[in-house]
Amino acid sequence: MKYIDEYRDPQLAQTLFDEIRRITTRHWTIMEICGGQTHSIIRNGIDQLLPDTIELVHGPGCPVCVTPLESIERALVIASRKEVIFTSFGDMLRVPGSSRDLFMVRSAGGDVRIVFSPLDALQIARDNPSKEVVFFAVGFETTAPANAMAVWQAAREGVENFSVLVSQVMVPPAMRAILSSPDNRVQGFLAAGHVCAVMGYAEYEPVAREFHVPIVPTGFEPVDLLAGILKTVELLEEGKADVVNRYGRVVSREGNPWAQDIISKVFEVIDRPWRGIGIIPESGLGLREEFASYNAEQRFNVTNICAQESPLCMSGSVLQGILKPDACSAFAKECTPEHPLGATMVSSEGACAAYYKYGLP
Amino acid sequence: MCLAIPGKLLELTTENGLKMGIIDVNGSKTRACLEYVPDIHVGQYTIVHAGFALKIIDEEEAGESLKLWQELIESGAFEPDEEPPALESL
Ligand code: SF4
16 A cells, blocks of 8 residues: 555665664663554564664553543533433543443443544534534544534534534643653653644754754654654764654644644633643643533533542553553553553553553563 | 544545545545645545545655665665564554
């Protein structure tokens, strides 16, 4: 398949492995932000094949993992209402709240539907004018343009039986939070390619300067990841804190201006809680005042719902790259993908789930 | 949720006033909104996320980086000292 096969070329991968080994003179700790990249790295055994001196730690870039338990509880309450058709990306349905998940709400008679695009949720609203249709608008900067467009379009057409439960987060503030932590070990970052496709990589330049870390946007295929790691190691070895793009076919410095325009029209920057981490200032997006009537939290009066995390779970440290999943005492014991205790075991993109699935360490 | 694989635009359409398209992603056809790639034309490749095309894939850039890497291999600068790694997803 075009744009896939050439980036899985074993000979090319080997060349990149060799080159990484050749230029590495000391121990470096590099974080890949994106859960999709974590998954690809572990599935392809990239972390195992790198020299021992290159340590990859896994970042918070998994939307399912960082959606706070309160948001899940709110979704469950809304989805249980008789007049509601609750719509969501498929990955959110298995995420357990304190006592159940969206699948269980569906088995109990709730109308919960998986959609591929928020525009499909809007279509369900058009088709069911007597129902309230709610979309669970979660994710990073990659889903923000889609979620923003659904709200924008609903407002433009005057579709009133549509609303969104928003838990929308952004990468750069999370990087700052990680780098500011006294326990931080991260020396360089692989930036998430598709987040950068939307936002561009210019917004990482101040982070790189301020914290003196190299940041390299890259993709998801083995060759992309290895080229990204190679560039990061090169910059680390040279003592340079630059942002260098290794995903040129998809990422530009400026990003996608049309997407950014709608995001800023529909959303504003707000403080957001991250599951396992807590509130990160100015790290999320919330609906602007003009679109407040599309806010499901207010429409269904669920703002006050709180939730309690399992005290065993260390996913906050896992998400910040401080601990590897197997350092958690519950890993593969009390906590498995079938009975996840924490966010990072829930999603297939979560670091705990990836370690479990591929039998690491 | 953040994974997106490249697809090829087969057909342009309009729905509810939005620019839409049919995209071939690895042999299966999906609908995507094209409002964020207004300049796209049929036959181009794009990255689709949550039903939205986010970027037209830059053919020239893709060709450039592959050429560079190919040169790296051909220069023989790095004699592979072991078998190529088993990349499971190949
Ligand atoms: S293994 Fe389970 S309990 Fe431990 S950090 Fe990961 S998700 Fe939390």
